Amino acid sequence: MIETPVSTVSPPDPSPRSLYDRRMLEALVCPLTHSTLRYDADAQELISVQAHLAFPIRNGIPIMLVDEARQTDQPPHDHVGK
Numbered sequence: 001m002i003e004t005p006v007s008t009v010s011p012p013d014p015s016p017r018s019l020y021d022r023r024m025l026e027a028l029v030c031p032l033t034h035s036t037l038r039y040d041a042d043a044q045e046l047i048s049v050q051a052h053l054a055f056p057i058r059n060g061i062p063i064m065l066v067d068e069a070r071q072t073d074q075p076p077h078d079h080v081g082k
Contacts, residue, residue: 045057
């Protein structure tokens, strides 16, 4: 007897971008202005337009510390190894 698989659903994409719970990201606000944030998937940052700050996302964890944020008039830099 040949058994056929019941489900052919592939496992979810394990990439870092797929790890974010969209609702969790939408619930976060800027710690300085309490305004909403814009998610930049390419730079892996949460942007506060009002505060002109970009908060990094490292290993799937948003780093919501003002001291860790970069000014948005500065280019993104690599956080590998931090």
